[in-house]
Amino acid sequence: MTEGPWTVAAFASGGGTNLQALLDHQAEQDDWRIGLLIVNREAGAADRARAAGVPVAVIPTRDRPDEVVAAETAAALDDAGADVLALCGYLRLLPADVVRRFSGRILNVHPALLPDFGGKGMYGMNVHRAVVEAGVPESGATVHFVTEEYDEGAILGQWSVEVRESDTPEVLAERVLRVEHRLYPRALDHLVRALRAGRTPERMPTVRLAEPPATHPTSSTEEP
16 A cells, blocks of 8 residues: 555546546545546546546457456556556446455445446446336435445445436436536545545445536436
8 A cells, every 4th residue: 555645546438427526536635546547448538537647548348358357457457556446437347356356445336326226237327217217216326345246335325316206317317427426536535544544434424415516517427
């Protein structure tokens, strides 16, 4: 672990609005800095990272042996001196060896209130369609630890918003994304500060937002 700010390695597959939220937030604290972005294909997230001076490693995953992807990922993390990993719309499971090595130090943000509306295939607009069709009164964002299965790690933080009768999946997606942009940087702060102090982070208080304010110019989802 480093003496100064810890190095966060981010992972993304799409536009990277949650990555942008982390990049915008990092200047407000001294505990961590994003030192690497790993993508499995060129996308908007890579452009955001390069614009911020963050190195980008493109490690394709499609039709490649798992052990090759795992080796290249581990090498990139070693080269960056990564302390903590943050998934920002990364639509692949991390290699199992990486998950085990960084156990308790990998976060993901999910656009629903887990354990509901999670699992394989539940990302982006797929989630919001399912929420609207289910007729539930609330949705929101969940930051959780990453394990070897989709969306099954322990929850670190969860903020909710109302699902309105008039909501379409697209309208709900915009509201939830604003929650993600506020919650995720705070959850990363919370994790890193606890780990730097040698503590296991406690679950953050649940927050319900009546109308989350806009944070960044964004697209409506973290779709690829």
